[in-house]
Amino acid sequence: MRLDESTWTDARDAETELALLPVGSTEQHGPHAPLGVDSLTAEAIAEAGADRYAADSGDEPVVGPTIPVGIAEEHRAFDGTLWVSEDTFRSYVRETVESLAAHGFDRIVVVNGHGGNTEAIRELCARVSRDGDAYAAGYTWFDAVDFDAFGHAGPAETAVIRHLHPELIRDDRLDEAGDGAADGWGEWVAGTNLAYDSDEFTDSGVVGDPRDGDAALGEELLDSAAAELSKLLEAVARRGR
Numbered sequence: 001m002r003l004d005e006s007t008w009t010d011a012r013d014a015e016t017e018l019a020l021l022p023v024g025s026t027e028q029h030g031p032h033a034p035l036g037v038d039s040l041t042a043e044a045i046a047e048a049g050a051d052r053y054a055a056d057s058g059d060e061p062v063v064g065p066t067i068p069v070g071i072a073e074e075h076r077a078f079d080g081t082l083w084v085s086e087d088t089f090r091s092y093v094r095e096t097v098e099s100l101a102a103h104g105f106d107r108i109v110v111v112n113g114h115g116g117n118t119e120a121i122r123e124l125c126a127r128v129s130r131d132g133d134a135y136a137a138g139y140t141w142f143d144a145v146d147f148d149a150f151g152h153a154g155p156a157e158t159a160v161i162r163h164l165h166p167e168l169i170r171d172d173r174l175d176e177a178g179d180g181a182a183d184g185w186g187e188w189v190a191g192t193n194l195a196y197d198s199d200e201f202t203d204s205g206v207v208g209d210p211r212d213g214d215a216a217l218g219e220e221l222l223d224s225a226a227a228e229l230s231k232l233l234e235a236v237a238r239r240g241r
């Protein structure tokens with residue numbers, strides 16, 4: 001049940017204790033993929049995971065609205081990228097989670113599409129679970145699926161968007177994206193990443209080769225992310241506080 005398409009009476013009558021909150025980012029994903037990749041992906045995975053869990057268990061979770069701006073200052077050199085501070089993000093997402101709990105949705109999974117958000121989500125979910133009236137856990141889809149060459153706006157993310165919204169991938173800019181891409185994230189010396197911003201190591205904003213990401217791979221990744229999320233929902237639903 002999508003909260004933004006439901007009425008307050010629907011929310012009142014919902015029998016589930018489970019809620020999902022998709023969290024994305026508005027940030028550069030190379031010249032070929034849209035700024036909203038992380039939000040579009042988090043939302044699609046949250047919905048697919050909730051559907052799969054509902055089909056298996058008969059319990060239909062609530063899916064909250066997608067939070068569109070996250071911790072993405074590392075991409076600030078690229079136009080259109082938006083960000084908030086870690087403190088603002090933690091407070092905003094935690095208070096949103098707590099308001100879900102106030103309505104009785106007190107098992108919450110934050111479904112994350114952006115690496116820069118991961119640590120803050122873990123921290124705020126711990127705070128809610130330790131001190132609040134709910135149990136919350138963060139799920140970052142690319143940590144759950146089995147795929148090595150993740151990168152940034154590389155094969156995996158390009159493939160997922162190609163599957164979900166093929167019209168949003170600019171095929172005529174794939175060579176520019178791939179030729180200006182870095183092989184890995186950061187500028188590492190002695191176990192230390194010297195780079196704070198992504199333009200220090202990638203010209204096009206991309207890490208990995210987006211030309212390797214076709215729609216079939218995207219479908220496979222999305223399917224596996226939804227299956228893992230459904231597994232997590234089952235464990236969170238069973239878990240005591």
Ligand SMILES: [Zn+2]
Nearest residue numbers: 037038153157
């Ligand atoms: Zn991304």
